[in-house]
Amino acid sequence: MDIKNWFPEFQVSAETDEDLQQYFFKLPEIKEITNSRSWLVLGRKGMGKTAIYEHLKKAESKDLNNYNTICINFSHYPWPAHQLYKESLAGELSAYQKSWRYLFFVKALSKLIEIKELKNESLNKELKWAKKYIDKIYGNPDPSLTEVIFSKIGRLSSIGGPSVEVDDFSADIGEVSFEDIAADKQLQSKLRSNAFTLLGYFEKIFKDNCNEHKILIALDQLDENWLEGEIAEYSKVLINLVNVCRNIALDSNLSKNLKVVPFLRTDIYHSLKFNDKNKLLQDSAVTISWxxxxxxxxxxxxxxxxxxxxxxxxxxxxxxxxxxxxxxxxxxxxxxxxxxxxxxxxxxxxxxxxxxxxxxxxxxxxxxxxxxxxxxxxxxxxxxxxxxxxEWSNQFPKISALLTVLQTIQVETFNYSDFSAKYDSEFPNASDGEKREHLAFLFDNSIIGQKKQGRWEYISSTPNLKMNIEKDFRTHHALKYRLHLIESRPNQSV
Structure with a gap:
């Protein structure tokens, strides 16, 4: 039988590969996420972050160290809406933290209620109150991202605690749109006030009632749908996210029951600027490598x-x-x-x-x-x-021009002088510092490499490779034909 009759073409996207569970997961990273203190997953685009996320989404709890998973995909997340929850009086590194906690505890508490009901466990007064509140305010017992953000909560005059009957407010109060809130500072203030009051109630109810139940919240595609010009603000949002996840992991009254695991591109994580970033990388990150x-x-x-x-x-x-x-x-x-x-x-x-x-x-x-x-x-x-x-069009739009520089060099193997001459033609007003920074970008992302022990190597295959500007470089063979490169000029040694 010819191979085409039995061996198929595979989907490149993890989301569309229906058989992923059957042949992808003997990865040590899975157990590291569920069985260790690690809570952050890092990897370059295409390394398998979404594949691991899909596994967490579909696997049974017994195969995930008894974690019940909540998987949230941010590919269509309305990032500007997140700014509506930003606390104006808070510091830059804490302005968004309550909004992240609000989202996590709405989702975690709704999951806890679902678990208890599936196991026929009775709900106490607090949980019954929370269930009614979630259903009436968000319109769904398991609210989506947008349902949490654009709920009726901004229209409520106040939030009554578990001692107040939910029926005391009108269920007919309409939801609010992004445009409504963005144009009304008073509405923004009410939205934050009500949401964060509710956060206080939900967090306490979750802690008091989670018992032996374990919940893992996985967050994927956090780098998607970013608007050009807003990257600096989104970076602050991610810094706050990382800090919230770390605080949850360090909370001894919470960490045994709740773990929040963001999946981030390695380059985006390294671009964030906050204290203890390298320490966190060593202590809490799972870096996907092959x-x-x-x-x-x-x-x-x-x-x-x-x-x-x-x-x-x-x-x-x-x-x-x-x-x-x-x-x-x-x-x-x-x-x-x-x-x-x-x-x-x-x-x-x-x-x-x-x-x-x-x-x-x-x-x-x-x-x-x-x-x-x-x-x-x-x-x-x-x-x-x-x-x-x-991979880079959003975060680093100059990628196309840099690849053009490599193409105009015409050969796979080149030195700094070759690169410098072609770079100046493509970037006539760039400084020497920018030139070296762009060369380092190409090197750090394995687009170019150098010889080590007589063999051409790249960061992707040799992570400890260090760039030496005095030595020859080589464009990765994966790009040779698309960039129309020849191996070397007649007078150039290979």
Missing amino acids: DSESLDDMYFERIKKYAPEGMTLVESDKSANLFGISFVRQGTPVFKYITRRSFFRPRDIIVYFNKIRDCHVENSSGLYTSQELYDADREASTSAYNELID
Whole structure:
């Protein structure tokens, strides 16, 4: 049977990969999130953050150290609305903290009530009050992000505590829109006052009633939907988020029952400016990383799932089972050839194999050939380029111009003088400091690399690699064909 008849093309997006649970998760990061004190997940775009998030969303509680998960996706989050809850008199590093806690405790308490009801546990007076309040104010026993933000709470004259019957206020009070609140300072003040009063009640009720129940709130795609010109303000919002998550983790009366886990891009985390950032990174962060072996294991799980009955798979060959050969140019193992043309991300590997499949023509072996592997290199290069543009277009719009600089150098291997000359043409008014900063950006993101022990290496494969401006650089092979680079000029050593 030809390989195209049994081995499929895979979705690149974790959200649309229906079989993700079956072949992706033997990752140590999963247990680190649920079984350790760590509460922050960091990784470059395409490293698998959303895949882990999807696992937390779908897995059973017994497989997550008995955590019940609440998964919140921020891809369509109205970030400007968050500013309505900003406390004007608070310091920069605390102005948004109550609004984050408000969101978390509305969600956590609604989840706790759901858990207790599913287990047929009786609700005491406080929980019954909270259930009615959540349902009437947010219009949903499990309110969404927008339902929490744009609820009826801004229209209430006051918030009565658990001793006051919920029916004392009218359920017909209308919700408020962003435009309504943004144009009315008094309404903004009332919104914050009522929300934070409710936060006080909800937080106490949660602490008093969570007992042995454990809840994990996962937050994904926090870097999505940012508006150009607002990045500085959004960074403050994220700093407050990180500080709230840390405070919850340090609260001995809360941390055994509630954990909030934001999934952040590594570069965005490093761009934030707050105290103890590096200490937090060491003590509380799970940084997603891959090497050739773990990527091979990940992809081999897919092969084992789809291999037809009766097909013999050689365990030691792993992903090379898809090929009629084990080695390619210069005696390189098949999978290593692919990873050298990747940024060591699952997404890169999946895309490359999809491109090989596109190039495949039915043959006597029924498997992929070395020529198909080479042919896929060109198409994969275009995908790698587009991924970089997609990754950085919001946070670093100059990425396109920097890639143009590398393209106009024309060769893979170059020195600082080569880079400087082409850079000045693309950025005529930039300072030497900006030039070196942009070179470091390319290096730190594995777009360019340098030799270590006689071999070209990149940060993605060698995290402790240090840039030396006196040595030659090399543009990553993943970009060679899209940037139309040749290996070297006739008079240039390779």
